[in-house]
Amino acid sequence: xxxxxxxxxxxxxxxxxxxxxxxxxxxxxxxxxxxxxxxxxxxxxxxxxxxxxxxxxxxxxxxxxxxxxxxxxxxxxxxxxxxxxxxxxxxxxxxxxxxxxxxxxxxxxxxxxxxxxxxxxxxxxxxxxxxxxxxxxxxxxxxxxxxxxxxxxxxxxxxxxxxxxxxxxxxxxxxxxxxxxxxxxxxxxxxxxxxxxxxxxxxxxxxxxxxxxxxxxxxxxxxxxxxxxxxxxxxxxxxxxxxxxxxxxxxxxxxxxxxxxxxxxxxxxxxxxxxxxxxxxxxxxxxxxxxxxxxxxxxxxxxxxxxxxxxxxxxxxxxxxxxxxxxxxxxxxxxxxxxxxxxxxxxxxxx
Amino acid sequence: xxxxxxxxxxxxxxxxxxxxxxxxxxxxxxxxxxxxxxxxxxxxxxxxxxxxxxxxxxxxxxxxxxxxxxxxxxxxxxxxxxxxxxxxxxxxxxxxxxxxxxxxxxxxxxxxxxxxxxxxxxxxxxxxxxxxxxxxxxxxxxxxxxxxxxxxxxxxxxxxxxxxxxxxxxxxxxxxxxxxxxxxxxxxxxxxxxxxxxxxxxxxxxxxxxxxxxxxxxxxxxxxxxxxxxxxxxxxxxxx
Amino acid sequence: xxxxxxxxxxxxxxxxxxxxxxxxxxxxxxxxxxxxxxxxxxxxxxxxxxxxxxxxxxxxxxxxxxxxxxxxxxxxxxxxxxxxxxxxxxxxxxxxxxxxxxxxxxxxxxxxxxxxxxxxxxxxxxxxxxxxxxxxxxxxxxxxxxxxxxxxxxxxxxxxxxxxxxxxxxxxxxxxxxxxxxxxxxxxxxxxxxxxxxxxxxxxxxxxxxxxxxxxxxxxxxxxxxxxxxxxxxxxxxxxxxxxxxxxxxxxxxxxxxxxxxxxxxxxxxxxxxxxxxxxxxxxxxxxxxxxxxxxxxxxxxxxxxxxxxxxxxxxxxxxxxxxxxxxxxxxxxxxxxxxxxxxxx
Numbered sequence: 001x002x003x004x005x006x007x008x009x010x011x012x013x014x015x016x017x018x019x020x021x022x023x024x025x026x027x028x029x030x031x032x033x034x035x036x037x038x039x040x041x042x043x044x045x046x047x048x049x050x051x052x053x054x055x056x057x058x059x060x061x062x063x064x065x066x067x068x069x070x071x072x073x074x075x076x077x078x079x080x081x082x083x084x085x086x087x088x089x090x091x092x093x094x095x096x097x098x099x100x101x102x103x104x105x106x107x108x109x110x111x112x113x114x115x116x117x118x119x120x121x122x123x124x125x126x127x128x129x130x131x132x133x134x135x136x137x138x139x140x141x142x143x144x145x146x147x148x149x150x151x152x153x154x155x156x157x158x159x160x161x162x163x164x165x166x167x168x169x170x171x172x173x174x175x176x177x178x179x180x181x182x183x184x185x186x187x188x189x190x191x192x193x194x195x196x197x198x199x200x201x202x203x204x205x206x207x208x209x210x211x212x213x214x215x216x217x218x219x220x221x222x223x224x225x226x227x228x229x230x231x232x233x234x235x236x237x238x239x240x241x242x243x244x245x246x247x248x249x250x251x252x253x254x255x256x257x258x259x260x261x262x263x264x265x266x267x268x269x270x271x272x273x274x275x276x277x278x279x280x281x282x283x284x285x286x287x288x289x290x291x292x293x294x295x296x297x298x299x300x301x302x303x304x305x306x307x308x309x310x311x312x313x314x315x316x317x318x319x320x321x322x323x324x325x326x327x328x329x330x331x332x333x334x335x336x337x338x339x340x341x342x343x344x345x346x347x348x349x350x351x
Numbered sequence: 352x353x354x355x356x357x358x359x360x361x362x363x364x365x366x367x368x369x370x371x372x373x374x375x376x377x378x379x380x381x382x383x384x385x386x387x388x389x390x391x392x393x394x395x396x397x398x399x400x401x402x403x404x405x406x407x408x409x410x411x412x413x414x415x416x417x418x419x420x421x422x423x424x425x426x427x428x429x430x431x432x433x434x435x436x437x438x439x440x441x442x443x444x445x446x447x448x449x450x451x452x453x454x455x456x457x458x459x460x461x462x463x464x465x466x467x468x469x470x471x472x473x474x475x476x477x478x479x480x481x482x483x484x485x486x487x488x489x490x491x492x493x494x495x496x497x498x499x500x501x502x503x504x505x506x507x508x509x510x511x512x513x514x515x516x517x518x519x520x521x522x523x524x525x526x527x528x529x530x531x532x533x534x535x536x537x538x539x540x541x542x543x544x545x546x547x548x549x550x551x552x553x554x555x556x557x558x559x560x561x562x563x564x565x566x567x568x569x570x571x572x573x574x575x576x577x578x579x580x581x582x583x584x585x586x587x588x589x590x591x
Numbered sequence: 592x593x594x595x596x597x598x599x600x601x602x603x604x605x606x607x608x609x610x611x612x613x614x615x616x617x618x619x620x621x622x623x624x625x626x627x628x629x630x631x632x633x634x635x636x637x638x639x640x641x642x643x644x645x646x647x648x649x650x651x652x653x654x655x656x657x658x659x660x661x662x663x664x665x666x667x668x669x670x671x672x673x674x675x676x677x678x679x680x681x682x683x684x685x686x687x688x689x690x691x692x693x694x695x696x697x698x699x700x701x702x703x704x705x706x707x708x709x710x711x712x713x714x715x716x717x718x719x720x721x722x723x724x725x726x727x728x729x730x731x732x733x734x735x736x737x738x739x740x741x742x743x744x745x746x747x748x749x750x751x752x753x754x755x756x757x758x759x760x761x762x763x764x765x766x767x768x769x770x771x772x773x774x775x776x777x778x779x780x781x782x783x784x785x786x787x788x789x790x791x792x793x794x795x796x797x798x799x800x801x802x803x804x805x806x807x808x809x810x811x812x813x814x815x816x817x818x819x820x821x822x823x824x825x826x827x828x829x830x831x832x833x834x835x836x837x838x839x840x841x842x843x844x845x846x847x848x849x850x851x852x853x854x855x856x857x858x859x860x861x862x863x864x865x866x867x868x869x870x871x872x873x874x875x876x877x878x879x880x881x882x883x884x885x886x887x888x889x890x891x892x893x894x895x896x897x898x899x900x901x902x903x904x905x906x907x908x909x910x911x912x913x914x915x916x917x918x919x920x921x922x923x924x925x926x927x928x929x930x931x932x933x934x935x936x937x
Contacts, residue, residue: 059740065743065744115920115923119923119927122739122743125743126878126879127875129673129872130872130876130915134913138909138912263868267747274744314759323755323758323759326751326752328751329748329751330748330752332744333731333748336744336745336748337734405827424834425827425828426827426830426831426832429827429830434829437824441825441828443818444821445817446818450818453811454814457829457830457831
């Protein structure tokens with residue numbers, strides 16, 4: 001059991017309980033929280049855990065800030081969408097789309113890494129921001145292939161849709177259909193990807209990354225080619241992000257700039273990784289869960305607050321659910337100042 | 352000997368996770384040249400940088416002319432009348448020699464007689480006055496670095512290994528300039544590895560090893576005592 | 592044997608530079624001229640080419656105004672400000688509000704009154720962004736000084752908060768920002784239609800660039816800034832309180848972004864809160880290809896990006912932004928530190 005998580009234990013009792021609760025919650029989500037809305041939430045959490053963990057691989061372990069993570073995510077998602085759209089529905093389309101997306105993503109990351117990580121790591125942040133934005137613009141312009149701003153709706157194999165009934169009986173009042181299969185496909189693939197990442201950070205490769213993060217000059221002096229290691233971790237991270245994008249695309253049966261490319265998703269990822277705790281992997285699990293839940297259930301609460309404060313000046317505008325990002329931004333800066341190790345770091349410190 | 356101008360008491364300095372200075376006690380008497388000797392990595396440069404406030408002392412006290420300067424910022428320390436010739440010379444290579452010199456004086460105007468003295472001590476600076484300092488040779492850069500530190504009268508000059516890697520002719524012109532300063536009653540704290548250079552200039556001497564001062568005394572005493580030299584510097588000093 | 596006797600005395604290299612050295616030094620300028628000539632052949636028609644070239648120069652000047660702050664702030668204090676775009680947005684909104692408030696002046700059929708309105712818009716934008724720049728430096732940048740990773744994160748956070756606050760104060764929708772009457776429309780030169788506003792933008796950009804170069808080359812402040820970009824530690828050792836100076840430079844950089852925001856906003860005539868973030872894409876491309884910390888490089892880089900953008904937008908509209916990315920990649924392969932690498936003392 002311990003070797004499954006590469007002996008990288010949560011190292012905190014409270015954290016262990018939280019992680020177990022999240023894991024069990026996601027595993028049995030269709031039965032514990034029936035209803036399509038909570039299924040959507042659970043799927044989103046699972047995908048974002050992988051996406052955020054892959055980002056943490058780069059940020060927390062590689063010390064590299066990237067603004068192209070949604071682009072890599074988008075490669076995977078659009079891979080599925082375009083393959084299903086052009087090749088027709090079928091498992092082979094899914095496989096081709098996913099593999100193409102992952103490959104494009106990994107290669108793009110290597111190229112970006114080689115031109116920008118040679119000089120200094122901050123170049124990478126600026127260059128990825130520029131490239132990801134250009135890519136987003138390109139996607140919205142090349143509407144014949146990508147569907148532009150409207151995105152693409154496509155068909156996935158019938159076995160993964162609600163129309164497919166595995167058996168007529170229900171288990172715990174939940175109908176066993178293709179949608180359930182789809183959820184478990186997503187869940188187990190996400191869990192597998194997460195465990196692979198845990199393995200990576202606890203491997204000798206991961207140790208070198210940590211040495212580079214602590215002091216890149218010294219790592220270089222000891223004889224590690226810092227650029228190569230940084231480019232490699234960027235590429236692995238990009239490939240996993242694309243895989244997460246592919247899973248999400250199979251689940252949603254729709255891909256568009258809003259779900260797979262927007263800067264808003266990039267901001268969300270940054271917040272999740274910082275709030276959860278950089279450089280811990282488990283932080284991605286906590287960060288993604290807390291964030292997605294808050295997004296789904298706190299925003300309506302803000303509306304209540306707006307209604308309650310209606311007569312006051314300015315306050316209702318500040319509390320408007322559309323100003324959700326304002327408060328996240330604030331929380332984000334405060335976390336970087338005061339809790340740079342995030343929730344996981346805090347819990348570990350307190351035992 | 353008169354009251355010390357500069358005193359370090361139990362100064363510790365950490366750089367990242369390294370503990371470089373481990374309780375340095377040092378007196379620099381007013382007037383004259385104090386040599387700071389020691390092998391590579393003993394902490395000499397760190398001592399100068401800590402005095403200048405470029406690295407913060409984590410413990411201990413630095414007093415300059417009766418004033419505690421341990422926590423002052425570098426510009427404020429400089430404004431008390433301390434100048435430094437850093438180890439890497441700190442030349443602004445994109446600026447001309449003239450601009451480098453003009454920056455060295457807060458008022459922007461170097462006194463004429465001072466400039467005449469600098470030009471007579473370091474003639475290449477006059478020749479290349481309007482040229483980018485980056486085009487100077489290594490020796491000329493060192494001249495510029497020293498000239499900048501002495502562009503106006505200061506109460507204490509911190510000079511880090513001026514002779515390093517330079518041709519003998521240049522070293523002797525630097526030595527001559529420091530002698531001129533000394534004759535005018537200046538106080539100098541000079542880090543050196545070149546013992547003959549040190550012997551010619553030093554009045555008092557402190558030897559560092561492993562982040563401590565291991566010996567303090569007069570230069571004459573150290574110059575005569577081969578044993579002391581071997582013990583403190585780990586090498587037999589040639590008197591070439 | 593003593594160490595110093597081994598060191599050879601180097602001959603100073605003070606002779607006139609060779610043609611090769613000259614070509615290498617002025618390569619960015621030659622490249623820009625080559626780009627303009629290549630643009631002529633790509634476009635085909637002299638009139639269209641003239642229109643596009645002026646448009647490209649105008650766009651380049653506006654990007655330069657927005658980008659110069661990023662490069663100076665980085666050069667002097669080694670701080671990379673991802674929140675710079677916030678000042679562009681604020682500048683645009685404050686300028687738009689001022690123009691709207693002075694609608695009588697801006698809409699009058701009198702170039703003097705028009706320019707007063709535009710001047711007032713610029714002035715209020717500059718003052719507002721300089722003040723907010725001061726707050727930003729104190730609250731968001733100062734606590735993470737010396738740590739690039741945290742800087743990127745907090746300044747990005749600052750950008751998000753500022754964009755949201757713009758929505759709080761100016762509402763969620765884009766606002767209209769008409770140009771003053773006298774700057775609307777076009778004049779015809781050699782048969783080519785040239786928008787008046789573009790000439791105005793080129794003028795403002797040139798004046799600003801000349802002023803900045805003059806400050807950098809001729810004033811004591813410029814001297815300290817140039818020295819500080821190379822070796823801030825030495826500048827402090829000479830007695831200059833560079834951290835205090837830095838706050839002013841940061842405010843100046845923010846004010847320039849504010850000015851850029853007004854110029855860019857009234858060029859587009861539509862202002863959204865994300866205008867700053869969108870401009871940052873081009874700003875980053877420009878400062879990277881120019882060489883982080885170099886004002887001259889920023890200027891040449893901005894011109895190249897502006898020109899290339901306009902030529903490509905004419906020849907293959909969908910590839911405009913991609914062509915700039917391609918330009919950046921090519922330049923980084925040629926000079927990994929940008930066209931004018933800034934020498935940093937270590």
